[in-house]
Amino acid sequence: KGKHAVLYGERGVGETSLVKVFRLLFPSIVSKVRVIREQLNADDTFSDVCRKIFRDIEVLVREEGEEKKISAADFYDREITADDVRRELAISFSSNEIPAIVLDEFDRAGPEVRRLIANVIKDLSDDAVNVTVILVGVSDDIGGLLSEHQSLRRCLEQIPMPRMSTDEMKEIITKRIPRLGMKIDNDALWKIITLSRGLPSYVHLLGLYSAQAAIENRRLLITESNVDFAIKRALEKSQESVKTDYASAVHT
Secondary structure: OOOOOEEEEEOOOOOOHHHHHHHHHHHOOOOOOOEEEEEEEOOOOOOHHHHHHOOOOEEEEEEOOOEEEEEEEHHHOOOOOOHHHHHHHHOOOOOEEEEEEEEEEEHHHOOHHHHHHHHHHHHHHOOOOEEEEEEEEEEHHHHOOOOOOOHHHHHHEEOOOOOOOOHHHHHHHHHHHHHHHOOHHHHHHHHHHHHOOHHHHHHHHHHHHHHHHHOOOOOEEEEHHHHHHHHHHHHHHHHHHHHHHHHHOOOO
């Protein structure tokens, strides 16, 4: 209680993928882990973010002698304050639950939204409320996500997300290809790993297109020529964004 986390790294290293599956890393006997994941947008206000969270919290109410569950967001038809969030989260979960609220793409939020969420985290920590907030965003350091991180240092666990190691990238390919009844030769495997530069999304993309290329050629062995075809297909499917990024990079 009172401890929160910020998960950060460069785009494409897998922060979002990790927060989608981290619940599965707990032992099966810990059955009360409850994850509420919300994705932030650039035009979200603080109240918008809070309503997203409250919509996924159900409250048991009694009406005309009958009990029913309604969304906690239904209680708020006005602007939501940081104090509202602290009070709501303090009463919304049972003592045997382990709630975690994940705010993904936190880097997209505006400065005011980030400042108010930082205030919420500090309040939750000071009162030892049984909720863990996990901020997830693209940044080189925590300062890029939270300008007020100095005051939050004692209650924030800082988790940098590095690029994948060679062995981790290799595992993505070697665990999946055999499920298709296929194989991949070493030259093809190392070409995918070398070009992906530690970014798992590229390992998945090149691996997928390489396997498809081999299947289209009616072969069960993925070769380097299949990887070359995969590179061409990947570029074709992202041609417009590549052109835009290139133009931006060389423009002076």
